[in-house]
Amino acid sequence: MKRRSPAALNELVSKQMSAMPTRNTGTELALRRALHQLGLRFRIQDRSLPGRPDVVFTRARIAVFVDGCFWHKCPTHGTAPKNNSEWWLAKLNENVARDRRNDSKLLELGWLPVHVWEHEDPDVSAESIKALWRERTDTTARHRPSSGCR
Template structure:
């Protein structure tokens, strides 16, 4: 992985090891959804040609679930701002949030329901939110 401008080698190495999928919060959520009898796709683009992938996708119910990391998606409670290369990081994190809002809009316009969960949320509460959404969409058919 190329080193980010103004990022030291140790930080760059640590960031390169960040998981893109199968994080602990994701696995905990998926385990509870599976135990509730729901079946889903993992790390899947909800719309054809859409390069943005949802963490959990219920294709029939048209529900896309994203488990957002507090750092990468600027959680209002737990977000931190790096001091090194502060402006580059501010721009990067703002672009992530803008992309999230754009993704939500595209999916909503295409008839999908988007569920966003923060990594710090209680997995049982998050799973109940997803289960309720998926089952509500199934009964509205």
């Protein structure tokens, strides 16, 4: 049974929460721009994958999630509202648990889940993602004969 949201503290808070974007946030757009500038091409908001990743690299099987510090309990910047604190704690904990379940499902399907915090530099994140993309699409490394030495 889904828990109903508690009443907002006031009308201003209600409007602020309703106005929160769920996709195409400034952070997502900055990351996508940085990825595109690095020559990477991708899909966005793929509904066929668990958790509907924000950015998807189908060939490399990488699913990127841009996590908001509030909604996903960033250990550095995450905050908890004082009003209705018990409800919010349960809600935010469930968000984190859902993220972990979706990561597990993606791994079972052969996908690599990658999480980027909204406070992280999009250019740095894009470089890291490009390195992962190269690792996962490097066909020469997979077809190189093994020398038997490690």
